Amino acid sequence: xxxxxxxxxxxxxxxxxxxxxxxxxxxxxxxxxxxxxxxxxxxxxxxxxxxxxxxxxxxxxxxxxxxxxxxxxxxxxxxxxxxxxxxxxxxxxxxxxxxxxxxxxxxxxxxxxx
Amino acid sequence: xxxxxxxxxxxxxxxxxxxxxxxxxxxxxxxxxxxxxxxxxxxxxxxxxxxxxxxxxxxxxxxxxxxxxxxxxxxxxxxxxxxxxxxxxxxxxxxxxxxxxxxxxxxxxxxxx
Numbered sequence: 001x002x003x004x005x006x007x008x009x010x011x012x013x014x015x016x017x018x019x020x021x022x023x024x025x026x027x028x029x030x031x032x033x034x035x036x037x038x039x040x041x042x043x044x045x046x047x048x049x050x051x052x053x054x055x056x057x058x059x060x061x062x063x064x065x066x067x068x069x070x071x072x073x074x075x076x077x078x079x080x081x082x083x084x085x086x087x088x089x090x091x092x093x094x095x096x097x098x099x100x101x102x103x104x105x106x107x108x109x110x111x112x113x114x
Numbered sequence: 115x116x117x118x119x120x121x122x123x124x125x126x127x128x129x130x131x132x133x134x135x136x137x138x139x140x141x142x143x144x145x146x147x148x149x150x151x152x153x154x155x156x157x158x159x160x161x162x163x164x165x166x167x168x169x170x171x172x173x174x175x176x177x178x179x180x181x182x183x184x185x186x187x188x189x190x191x192x193x194x195x196x197x198x199x200x201x202x203x204x205x206x207x208x209x210x211x212x213x214x215x216x217x218x219x220x221x222x223x224x225x226x227x
Binding site for chain 2: 033035037042043044045046047050091095100101102103104105106107
């Protein structure tokens, strides 16, 4: 069974600084998708970024970028120029090839301080 | 383009009652997924449906829980004879095709008294 591990339950960063959230996963598949979702205090689940495993280039979305290390099964999220609105729970998720279910990590609570 | 709609947003039930949670996918999306989030935990997959078909229900509890996605109307997650352990946030997501990005609704918070 696929597992997703987020080893940092909580993190904090000063506004305008850069922070990196870690995620590792375990799978025997070669083709899959990885996601980062954020869940602000409103509890809405919002897609942050998506990475296809067959693509070597790391995905970027404005201030958000990933460092995808397929051999190491690592998928970290870097947030540049952190903003107060980035305060949220961040979930790493894995989409296995054989189905369409997402497997989520336990989340990292990020707090951006003014 | 409206996002995924879920209603009700909050639902309170007493033990033994039934809970019905509704999900309307984004326009053009025919794949629906249900997830449950217990307090202080990540989301756990429950069931994956296409119109009129259950594709994967491996995450559904064996008893009391059922889901449907009829040809017309929203997807329904039904919990019979609720217990306090069913208190959680239930999220619905939709995608246009299998393996496409899933977009989530705002969730339904179920509280069982």
